[in-house]
Each structure stands twice: as structure tokens, then as C-alpha cells.
Amino acid sequence: MSANDEHAKITVPDLLAMKGEQKIVMVTAYDYPTARAADAAGLEMILVGDSLGMIVLGYDSTVPVTMADMLHHTKAVMRGAERIHVTADLPFMSYQVSDAQAVENAGRLMKAGGADSIKLEGGENVASQIAAIVAAGIPVVGHIGLTPQSVSALGGHRVQGRSLDAARAIIADAEAVEKAGAFAIVLEAIPRKLAEIITNRLSIPTIGIGAGPFCDGQVLVNGDLLGLFDRFTPRFAKRYAELSTTIGAAFGQFADEVRDGRFPEDAHGFAIQSAVLRQLEAEYLSGDEPG
């Protein structure tokens, strides 16, 4: 860390210095309580991912997510993130149109959202946008391999880079993203040995999701990690909790206790002074109209 203060914000130089020294641990978060939990657990990075669309907003893909959605959730995360570094996703069609559009929307995530850095998807095809955003003084995380915003073009959530040509193209993408000025790169759903080659070739940290153990860090989507999203679980995700089940059981127990009169108990309510109560009872329970 750059500062001795354990509450000091984790900076881009801190993250760069972790390459080869210490694994970077990142999780997605979309709200204040999850941000606080990730910060308190000592993770290095939060991604306010556009996976928001599927995990929180109930869409079938990340494609419908808007800048307004990303700003709303980035602001909530920032209120809970003291030390942890927060990267916010640029959603689909918020940067593809032009460098100017990319800089403007990256600036909104930083200025109005309060993010510490931004992420966008793509390799050589978005190098010019990355360079323009970095030139504006905004730190960028790249994202290559399986890029969910292009799921329609990719034909589904499939492993990328299995053939020689595809693997070479992903290496070229990684190098283009680094050359354009990104300070880290997410590698999604690529073979572990390809991720190792990329990790060894780049001087910026690689953060893997479905990319094996050789990356400089790992990221998981919190809905998968916490067992909050049950529509499907990618093969590469590990569930560390079953919160949907826990939440369902808590709601069910609450309903049972309300229905059979076990909730609320005295401890959950407020008393009234006995003199006040006596007077109220005299006025309202005696059958006489209050005088």
C-alpha cells in the first residue's frame, strides 16, 4: 500500500505494485451494504459491473443496462467503499460510438458516480477509446475474452480463445489494451494456459474470471459467489454461500411468526407510562366519551 494508514484508499499504483507480489481479489457489488462487506473483508477491488442488469435488475443480458443505471448503483457503492478501489463498468453503447462519447461517459462515472476507475469491454477494437479515456486522466481496466456485451455476436456465453487463431487474437487484444494505457485487464472465460501466457507477457495485472489460477487476481460476480442468482451458475463460478435459500427461510419464518402471533414480542415494541395508560383506559375503554 502507498500509505501506512490501513483505511487509505487503494490506488492504481498500489494495484500495479501487486503484480507478481500478491493476488488481487475483486468482487462485483451494486449497493451500499455489499460494498461495506467487501471493504470490511479486506478485498482490494469492487467492480460495479454491468452484470447489474442480470443479477439485480432481472434482464436476460447486460445489453439493456444504461448509464443512468450504472451511475445510480456506482453512487450507492461509493457510499460504502472507504478503502477498497471501485471500478465502474461503461455499459453497452456508452463508449463504442466514438472516443468523445467514451471520454464523456467515463467522466460521468468518475465525476457524478465517484468511481476510482472505469472498465470497458474489447481489445484492439476499443484501443482508441481506452487511449482517449486515459489521456483524460481516468484510469481504465480492460476486459477481453468472453465479453458479455457482445454475447449476441459471440453466439452465447462460450469459452473464447481455444483455436490457435482465436488465442493469437486474444493475445493481440491484451497487448493492445496494455499499450493503450489500461492499468489492469479482466480475462474472462479463456483457457488457463492462454491466461498464463498473457499474464507473463503483460506488465499490468490480469484479473481472471474463468481464466484459471495463473492470473494476477480473480473476480467473481457476487450473485454467483453468494448464491443469490439462481437462473444459471457459470461453470467457472464457485458458490461460497446460499443466500437465496437463507433469505427464503428467513422470510418464511417471519411469515409463520406473524401469523401465529409469536412476532412481535415485548422486546420489539415500546412501553407507555402506567399513569398515562390508566388515563387513556379511563377515557377510551370505560365506554364513556372522553370529557
Ligand code: KIV
Ligand atoms: O459486469 C461484470 O460483472 C463483469 C465481470 C463478469 C467481470 O464484467
